[in-house]
Amino acid sequence: MGSVNAVASLAVDGEIAILSINSPPVNALSQQVRAGITQGMQQAIGDAAIKAIVLICEGKTFIAGADITEFGKPPQPPSLIDVEDSIENSPKPVIAAIHGTALGGGLEVALCCHYRVAVPSAKCGLPEVHLGLLPGAGGTQRLPRIVGPEAALEMVTSGKHVDAKTALAASLIDELVPEGELRASAVAFARKVLTEKRPLKKVRDLQDKVVAARGKPEIFADFRKANARKFRGFLAPEYNIRCIEAAVNLPFEAGMEVERKLFTELMGGVQSAAQRYVFFAERQVWKIPDVPEDTPTIPIRKVGIIGAGTMGGGIAMNFANIGLPVTLVETKQDALERGLGVIRKNYERSAKGGRFTMEDVEKRMSLLKGTLNPDELADCDLVIEAVFENMDVKKEVFGKLDRIVKQGAILATNTSALDINEIATAVKRPEFVIGLHFFSPANVMRLLEVVRAAKTSKPVIATSMQLAKKIGKIAALVGVCPGFVGNRILYARQVQANAMLLEGAMPWDVDKVIYDFGLPMGPFAMGDLAGLDIGWNKDRTSSSTIREVLCEKDRRGQKTGAGFYDYDEQRNPRPSPVTEQIVRDFAAKSGNPQRQISDAEILERCIYAQINEGAKILEEGIAIRPSDIDIVWINGYGWPAYRGGPMFYADTVGLKNVVAKLKEYGPRLGAEFTLSPLLEKLAAEGKRFQDLK
Numbered sequence: 001m002g003s004v005n006a007v008a009s010l011a012v013d014g015e016i017a018i019l020s021i022n023s024p025p026v027n028a029l030s031q032q033v034r035a036g037i038t039q040g041m042q043q044a045i046g047d048a049a050i051k052a053i054v055l056i057c058e059g060k061t062f063i064a065g066a067d068i069t070e071f072g073k074p075p076q077p078p079s080l081i082d083v084e085d086s087i088e089n090s091p092k093p094v095i096a097a098i099h100g101t102a103l104g105g106g107l108e109v110a111l112c113c114h115y116r117v118a119v120p121s122a123k124c125g126l127p128e129v130h131l132g133l134l135p136g137a138g139g140t141q142r143l144p145r146i147v148g149p150e151a152a153l154e155m156v157t158s159g160k161h162v163d164a165k166t167a168l169a170a171s172l173i174d175e176l177v178p179e180g181e182l183r184a185s186a187v188a189f190a191r192k193v194l195t196e197k198r199p200l201k202k203v204r205d206l207q208d209k210v211v212a213a214r215g216k217p218e219i220f221a222d223f224r225k226a227n228a229r230k231f232r233g234f235l236a237p238e239y240n241i242r243c244i245e246a247a248v249n250l251p252f253e254a255g256m257e258v259e260r261k262l263f264t265e266l267m268g269g270v271q272s273a274a275q276r277y278v279f280f281a282e283r284q285v286w287k288i289p290d291v292p293e294d295t296p297t298i299p300i301r302k303v304g305i306i307g308a309g310t311m312g313g314g315i316a317m318n319f320a321n322i323g324l325p326v327t328l329v330e331t332k333q334d335a336l337e338r339g340l341g342v343i344r345k346n347y348e349r350s351a352k353g354g355r356f357t358m359e360d361v362e363k364r365m366s367l368l369k370g371t372l373n374p375d376e377l378a379d380c381d382l383v384i385e386a387v388f389e390n391m392d393v394k395k396e397v398f399g400k401l402d403r404i405v406k407q408g409a410i411l412a413t414n415t416s417a418l419d420i421n422e423i424a425t426a427v428k429r430p431e432f433v434i435g436l437h438f439f440s441p442a443n444v445m446r447l448l449e450v451v452r453a454a455k456t457s458k459p460v461i462a463t464s465m466q467l468a469k470k471i472g473k474i475a476a477l478v479g480v481c482p483g484f485v486g487n488r489i490l491y492a493r494q495v496q497a498n499a500m501l502l503e504g505a506m507p508w509d510v511d512k513v514i515y516d517f518g519l520p521m522g523p524f525a526m527g528d529l530a531g532l533d534i535g536w537n538k539d540r541t542s543s544s545t546i547r548e549v550l551c552e553k554d555r556r557g558q559k560t561g562a563g564f565y566d567y568d569e570q571r572n573p574r575p576s577p578v579t580e581q582i583v584r585d586f587a588a589k590s591g592n593p594q595r596q597i598s599d600a601e602i603l604e605r606c607i608y609a610q611i612n613e614g615a616k617i618l619e620e621g622i623a624i625r626p627s628d629i630d631i632v633w634i635n636g637y638g639w640p641a642y643r644g645g646p647m648f649y650a651d652t653v654g655l656k657n658v659v660a661k662l663k664e665y666g667p668r669l670g671a672e673f674t675l676s677p678l679l680e681k682l683a684a685e686g687k688r689f690q691d692l693k
């Protein structure tokens with residue numbers, strides 16, 4: 001015995017062989033690992049002295065999935081199915097010894113072992129759905145046979161990890177063994193299997209749980225219905241469900257056929273390509289070419305926030321959640337109390353929903369200190385300003401912070417669109433000024449735009465990115481321009497949406513197209529949600545836009561029960577005859593010929609204008625790479641991951657086609673619109689955004 005290949009080795013403990021995989025970092029199922037297992041199995045089976053085999057991994061985890069760098073390349077033997085066969089068909093019992101995470105192909109391999117033992121900290125999961133896929137090596141057929149179709153549906157469509165205790169309760173694990181004693185315990189378990197003459201339990205042959213669900217299509221119908229909103233537009237969850245249905249209704253081999261067919265379809269489709277791209281984009285986004293990973297960071301032990309309004313409160317929660325003390329400064333006692341009250345209500349709602357205990361609520365609240373005295377920010381390591389969106393107010397606040405806050409602290413602004421370089425002129429230490437642009441609700445939305453101003457220092461950038469990770473956000477580093485990346489692209493879409501209202505479309509026509517494309521809502525519904533009176537001033541209003549007129553009629557969005565739409569008590573929108581009349585009046589005044597605007601035109605003008613703006617953002621160096629723009633739009637605006645973000649989507653449409661359409665729409669796109677030279681160049685060269693390196 002001894003080494004099998006570069007990543008696998010066999011050891012012997014009496015009559016038990018221990019087949020051990022060591023392929024850092026996560027023992028992914030690379031060709032070498034696959035070969036190591038099949039060869040190791042062969043050797044152990046061929047050795048007459050061996051009676052049982054333990055499959056175990058070294059390092060921090062059991063096999064944690066496929067080697068996704070092999071995706072899209074010609075498959076190298078042995079296949080994962082070969083590996084599984086070598087285990088499942090072994091005449092000697094095979095016991096999987098699980099620590100860390102048994103994920104995807106790793107769990108599928110474990111499901112081919114005859115028994116599974118795990119340490120309490122271990123986790124199991126089939127996360128393929130996140131990559132737009134399904135477990136394609138029998139996972140969808142074996143899992144329901146062991147845990148039952150209901151639990152299997154949940155696992156394959158959510159992709160979530162299940163902890164060892166839950167796995168034991170679901171019979172996915174046969175025995176929990178003490179932490180740190182996995183190997184010895186697995187060997188002992190193997191001996192028990194031998195002495196008790198336990199059968200070679202093949203999961204594929206288990207029948208009870210699937211037979212019990214046969215003839216009960218409501219299991220699947222109910223599940224689809226309950227998750228319809230979550231799964232909308234995504235192919236992979238539906239395909240996973242179909243596989244579980246097949247496991248229930250068909251013999252094992254026929255179910256495997258269904259799984260193989262649906263897997264192949266997903267793997268070759270654009271959705272999975274998009275979701276795999278997003279997977280890499282989420283890792284890429286943290287890399288900043290001129291701010292290397294070893295850039296020194298500033299320890300953040302105490303955070304200050306100015307303004308306890310909508311944003312300030314939500315931002316504060318992020319830090320209290322990770323145990324950092326936060327001082328919130330307001331100008332008036334009632335605003336402060338209101339702000340803290342909203343935070344408490346949010347926390348209590350989470351506690352009622354079972355996310356944490358009431359004790360946790362108190363613990364978090366105790367970390368939040370409200371004050372009217374900005375001097376109390378003196379010893380903060382980071383202060384985030386979230387006052388009104390007004391340059392003079394912001395500059396005054398920063399001037400004050402400069403005098404109060406200790407040297408070496410980061411002074412951040414949550415501005416949505418103001419020039420941070422100008423804000424930085426209000427302080428004597430512009431290198432410590434940065435934008436931390438949270439999205440509303442700030443305690444929920446995953447995106448953080450970290451906005452680098454002209455003089456922002458590298459440690460300040462590195463610290464901000466690191467902090468974003470700590471509070472569970474995904475951060476994209478962007479540069480200063482009006483609206484930064486996200487809102488600037490949003491604005492480009494809004495210009496087209498508004499223009500189409502003057503050419504014959506109604507707000508709900510535009511919204512429907514954008515919703516059907518996969519976004520959570522269209523531009524006008526979004527306006528109603530945010531409030532149409534953002535930036536509106538009742539003293540200066542002059543009925544010059546549809547939006548102004550709506551505000552003048554006190555139709556200021558959802559909060560007033562009406563905006564572009566009328567809303568019922570549950571805030572369900574309904575097209576409004578009032579809005580329709582206002583739109584018609586404006587359209588008539590515009591002098592535009594009125595026409596039926598096709599859904600295709602609505603989509604192309606909205607989305608291609610966004611793509612064009614994204615290209616300009618790249619040209620100007622405001623975003624580091626196209627995939628960062630996609631990350632912003634997926635996490636900040638609900639762009640469907642299965643379309644990979646606006647820049648990836650553009651690549652799938654073909655940049656040539658995007659440019660041709662934009663040229664075709666020509667003057668309709670408005671006087672402000674200009675074609676991005678970068679987009680035009682890439683299109684002419686037959687290239688994609690993904691080719692920009």
Ligand SMILES: NC(=O)c1ccc[n+]([C@@H]2O[C@H](COP(=O)([O-])OP(=O)(O)OC[C@H]3O[C@@H](n4cnc5c(N)ncnc54)[C@H](O)[C@@H]3O)[C@@H](O)[C@H]2O)c1
Pocket residue numbers: 306307308309310311312329330331332335385386387388389390393397414415416417437438439440
């Ligand atoms: N609401 C959003 O969706 C959103 C999203 C991203 C960024 N932002 C930006 O966040 C900032 C805050 O927006 P908001 O929606 O939370 O506004 P808000 O009106 O809800 O809150 C602002 C708060 O700041 C307080 N304030 C004003 N001047 C102050 C001062 N000098 N010292 C202390 N407190 C002061 C006000 O009393 C108020 O409570 C703005 O710059 C806005 O553009 C907002």
